[in-house]
Amino acid sequence: MGTLFLKLAALYFLIGVGMGLTMEIIGDHRLMGAHAHINLVGWASMGLFGAIYVLFPKAGESTLAKYHFWLYNISLPLFMLGLSFLLLGNESLMLLLQIFPNVLVLAVILFVINVFQNVKAADVARHLHRDKGA
Numbered sequence: 851m852g853t854l855f856l857k858l859a860a861l862y863f864l865i866g867v868g869m870g871l872t873m874e875i876i877g878d879h880r881l882m883g884a885h886a887h888i889n890l891v892g893w894a895s896m897g898l899f900g901a902i903y904v905l906f907p908k909a910g911e912s913t914l915a916k917y918h919f920w921l922y923n924i925s926l927p928l929f930m931l932g933l934s935f936l937l938l939g940n941e942s943l944m945l946l947l948q949i950f951p952n953v954l955v956l957a958v959i960l961f962v963i964n965v966f967q968n969v970k971a972a973d974v975a976r977h978l979h980r981d982k983g984a
C-alpha cells in the first residue's frame with residue numbers, strides 16, 4: 851500500500867495548502883482546524899506511512915496494511931467534512947464526528963500492530979541492500 855499512501859498524501863498536501871492559501875486570501879481562518887489536520891494527518895502522516903511501507907515491503911503488503919489504508923482513507927475525509935461543518939457553525943454532520951475519528955484511531959492501531967509485527971531491519975527493501983553493496 852506504500853505507493854498508494856504516497857499518492858494520497860501528495861493529494862492531501864495540495865488540498866491542505868490550497869485551503870491555507872484560500873483562508874489567507876479571503877481572510878477567514880475558521881477552517882484552521884481542518885486545514886491543520888488535512889496537512890498533518892493527511893500529508894505528513896500519510897507520507898510517513900507511505901515511506902515506511904515502501905521501505906518495509908513486508909509491512910506494506912500485509913493484510914493489516916490494507917485494512918489500515920482503507921479505514922484511514924474512508925475515515926479521514928468524512929472526519930474532515932464533519933469537522934469543517936462544525937467549525938463553520940453547522941452541527942448537522944455531528945454524526946460524522948461521533949464515528950470517524952474513532953475509525954481513524956482504529957486504523958492507526960492497525961498501523962502500530964503492523965509496524966511491530968512486520969518492520970524488521972532484515973526485511974528492509976531489497977534494493978537498498980543492493981545499493982549498499984554496490
Ligand code: HEM
Pocket residue numbers: 866867868869870871872873874879882885886889890893894
Ligand atoms: C501555502 C501553504 C499554507 C498556507 C497559506 C497556510 C495558511 C494557514 C493559515 C491562514 C492558518 C490559520 C492561522 C491562524 O488563524 O492563526 C494556518 C494554520 C495552520 N497551518 Fe497552515 N498554511 C499552509 C501550509 C501548511 C502546511 C504545509 C502545514 C503542515 C504540514 C500547515 C499546518 C498548519 C497548522 C498546524 C496550523 C494551526 C496552527 C495553530 O494551531 O495555531 N499549514 N495555516
Ligand code: HEM
Pocket residue numbers: 882883884886887890891894895951952954955
Ligand atoms: C483522530 C485523530 C485526531 C483527533 C480526533 C484530533 C483532535 C484534535 C482536537 C480536538 C484539537 C483541538 C482543536 C481546538 O482546540 O480547537 C486538535 C488540535 C491539533 N491537532 Fe489534532 N487530532 C487528531 C490527530 C492529530 C494528528 C495525527 C496530528 C499531527 C500529526 C494533530 C495535530 C494537531 C495540531 C497541530 C493541533 C493544533 C491546531 C489546531 O487547533 O487545529 N492532530 N486536534
